Amino acid sequence: MLLKTDMIDPTVKSEAGTKSEKGIFARLNRDTLDHSDPSDYMEKFKKGISPQLVAHISKDKEEPEWMLHQRMKAYENFTRIPLPNWGPNLEALNFDEICFFAKAADKKGGYESWDKVPAYIKNTFDRLGIPEAEKKVLAGVGAQYESEVIYHSLENELKEQGVLFLDMDLALQKHHDLVQKYFMKCVPATDHKFSALHGAVWSGGTFLYVPSGVKVKKPLQAYFRMNAMNMGQFEHTLIIVEEGAEAHYIEGCSAPKYGSNALHAGCVEVFVSKGAKFRYSSVENWSKDTYNLNTKRAIIEEGGTMEWVGGNMGSGVTMLYPCSILKGRNARADHLGIAFANAGQIQDTGARVLHLGENTGSKITMKSISKGGGHSIYRSDIRIAKTAKNAISQIECDALILDPISVSDTFPNIKVDNNSATVSHEARVGRLNEEDIFYLTSRGIEKAQAEAMIVNGFISPIVRELPLEYAVEMNRLIELEMENSIG
Amino acid sequence: MTQLLEIKDLEVAIDNKTILKGVNLTIKEGEVHTLMGPNGSGKSTLSNVIMGHPKYQVTSGDILYKGKNILKMEPHERALIGIFLAFQYPKEITGVTLEEFLLAAYRAKQAHTDPDKPPILVFRFKKMLREVMAEFKMPEDFAERFLNHGFSGGEKKKAEALQMAVLQPTLAIMDETDSGLDVDALKTITANIDKVMRKREKTGVLLVTHYQRILKHLEPDYVHVMKNGRIIKSGGPELAHELEEKGYEHL
Numbered sequence: 001m002l003l004k005t006d007m008i009d010p011t012v013k014s015e016a017g018t019k020s021e022k023g024i025f026a027r028l029n030r031d032t033l034d035h036s037d038p039s040d041y042m043e044k045f046k047k048g049i050s051p052q053l054v055a056h057i058s059k060d061k062e063e064p065e066w067m068l069h070q071r072m073k074a075y076e077n078f079t080r081i082p083l084p085n086w087g088p089n090l091e092a093l094n095f096d097e098i099c100f101f102a103k104a105a106d107k108k109g110g111y112e113s114w115d116k117v118p119a120y121i122k123n124t125f126d127r128l129g130i131p132e133a134e135k136k137v138l139a140g141v142g143a144q145y146e147s148e149v150i151y152h153s154l155e156n157e158l159k160e161q162g163v164l165f166l167d168m169d170l171a172l173q174k175h176h177d178l179v180q181k182y183f184m185k186c187v188p189a190t191d192h193k194f195s196a197l198h199g200a201v202w203s204g205g206t207f208l209y210v211p212s213g214v215k216v217k218k219p220l221q222a223y224f225r226m227n228a229m230n231m232g233q234f235e236h237t238l239i240i241v242e243e244g245a246e247a248h249y250i251e252g253c254s255a256p257k258y259g260s261n262a263l264h265a266g267c268v269e270v271f272v273s274k275g276a277k278f279r280y281s282s283v284e285n286w287s288k289d290t291y292n293l294n295t296k297r298a299i300i301e302e303g304g305t306m307e308w309v310g311g312n313m314g315s316g317v318t319m320l321y322p323c324s325i326l327k328g329r330n331a332r333a334d335h336l337g338i339a340f341a342n343a344g345q346i347q348d349t350g351a352r353v354l355h356l357g358e359n360t361g362s363k364i365t366m367k368s369i370s371k372g373g374g375h376s377i378y379r380s381d382i383r384i385a386k387t388a389k390n391a392i393s394q395i396e397c398d399a400l401i402l403d404p405i406s407v408s409d410t411f412p413n414i415k416v417d418n419n420s421a422t423v424s425h426e427a428r429v430g431r432l433n434e435e436d437i438f439y440l441t442s443r444g445i446e447k448a449q450a451e452a453m454i455v456n457g458f459i460s461p462i463v464r465e466l467p468l469e470y471a472v473e474m475n476r477l478i479e480l481e482m483e484n485s486i487g
Numbered sequence: 488m489t490q491l492l493e494i495k496d497l498e499v500a501i502d503n504k505t506i507l508k509g510v511n512l513t514i515k516e517g518e519v520h521t522l523m524g525p526n527g528s529g530k531s532t533l534s535n536v537i538m539g540h541p542k543y544q545v546t547s548g549d550i551l552y553k554g555k556n557i558l559k560m561e562p563h564e565r566a567l568i569g570i571f572l573a574f575q576y577p578k579e580i581t582g583v584t585l586e587e588f589l590l591a592a593y594r595a596k597q598a599h600t601d602p603d604k605p606p607i608l609v610f611r612f613k614k615m616l617r618e619v620m621a622e623f624k625m626p627e628d629f630a631e632r633f634l635n636h637g638f639s640g641g642e643k644k645k646a647e648a649l650q651m652a653v654l655q656p657t658l659a660i661m662d663e664t665d666s667g668l669d670v671d672a673l674k675t676i677t678a679n680i681d682k683v684m685r686k687r688e689k690t691g692v693l694l695v696t697h698y699q700r701i702l703k704h705l706e707p708d709y710v711h712v713m714k715n716g717r718i719i720k721s722g723g724p725e726l727a728h729e730l731e732e733k734g735y736e737h738l
Contacts, residue, residue, distance in 0.1 A: 433578075434541065434542065435578055436578045436580060438538075438540055438541065438562060439574065439577065439578040439580075440578075440580070440588070441561065441562040441563040441566070442538050442539075442562045442563070442565075442566055442571075442572050442574075443563075443566055443571075443588070443589075443592035443595075443650065443654065444563050444566035444567045444592050444595040444596045444599070444654070445563055445566075445588075445591050445592055445595055446563050446595070447561070447563065449591065449595075450563075453580070453583050453588070453591065454580060454582075454583070456582065456583070457580055457581055457582025457583040457633070458581070458582055459582070460582035460583075461582070
């Protein structure tokens, strides 16, 4: 938990007694996230998936021939590959009920100023605090609404240094060769059913290119918002960090609650070159109607560092295992994650690491919280190849179960093909302790707040890694989850 | 003087086993009471029950605080009206710093006693906390450490006394606060308890202890001896001396 300055304390009132609004995300609450705006634009868009739809998306985006080809091939794979035979049951997910492509505004590449963004869309992002965060702490912002990006910005200084940060659809047009070289080379559309689906209907997302030696100090953020009922979002994030470069990217997402399924099957590909350093943080808050079946993967070259920091708070069913392929020698990956499974939620999260190079290192720290009948699962797959001499992998996963009706499971898979490797795995499961709560409440703190304190303390090693404003947002989201105690 | 705490014929059980078998005790404003007795006599149970620990069942009797029955109140409600328990074994809470914990407690209390006043600002609280810490001869970084996490036995007891000094209770129950302390730490703590008492004449103290030595630093008005879940003897400070000479067995 955090206690730095009054700037970040959302509960603080100023001396005059008026409520301070200094915390960027201080006003966020469940209503803000669950609130839906009108979606009249949806009338034009049909539900369900077909080869015609796939062709239509490509045509609408005026894509080159190879992309259409790739989409059609991915569609074929999607129809052929079965649902995963492990993990949460996905049979209730009805593809005929999902809208796979919808545009709320028609502006290729997004607007360059918030003033030009249609008011009903801008309002949403205002409520979520995005323009304000942009002004205060970010170097650039991308904002996607339904299937397309409606706003994109980057500080001039970074533009001058050759940094590219733009909408993925636009990147395909403007930086065609670069995109073609990397697109779905890290996560092939043949990987699994949802990477195939993604390859077929992907739309929007972010392209980030950091040239050699450029160090981007402030974080860049993209926010993905689904608004309409039964929406499907399939943004593609492609990040290339060249030799010795550094950057930090933050992804946020949310969707309103309708009581009817929504689907998110995004794809994140990160290429970390020699000696480069990249951090990918995400605060995921999809509504509890959403199936979040996301694929995130990075390839790390010699001496490069990849850091995944993730908070999974929302969604009904989540299957997310960020993956690091440690290709070059001395490459390193850090995976930090929090998953909160509340009533009706299955959080199946974890990590995959493939050690290929010599002296590669990975550290995985995962924390899960289960409450109100929620089910959290830690699932990991760590492989140390024959070539990975002296590789080190350290895994730590902690589960906190808040009540007797909630569940936590751990499925670690470790395969070591090199005797010089050092692998450690520690797993702990704990319950909220009556004595701890008594101790905190005996000082005048209410029980719910005491529980939230213990939970925030439990996840603090991970939250601390987020920029201050986002860490405060994360603590706030945890408190929101803690407030609705089970009846 | 007004009655602060009134315990009447209190019987308490845990898992259907009776531990307190009819305890009577009255503490008035400004008084220091010492509760002594052998291990397992029910001293800690009594402290926890006054604070409202959920694992104990009060099977009969009453606990009144300023004339009001508090048996139905939650622990945090009891804290807000001025009761404080310094724990014999304070819990270690990782990820929560002593400072943020105390700030939350301080603000809760402030919101209760002075609902119209805006909550204390973080920097003001920090300043105040540092001042109190200096009196306890605590290093500054103490506030930024996780609550009791990795604290030595003495540090934990000091942290309890610090919390008491910050929250300024009206009834302070100190459960074995003196055990595990060296002479210097004991002096610092008792001097500060004494100071809190003098500053607020209406504070009452219930000092639960095994040992005599704390009484040299903090003179009690009354001494009670507990055995087998009952207070079997009460008296003035002279009773403590008698106990030191003859032990509990002769009672």
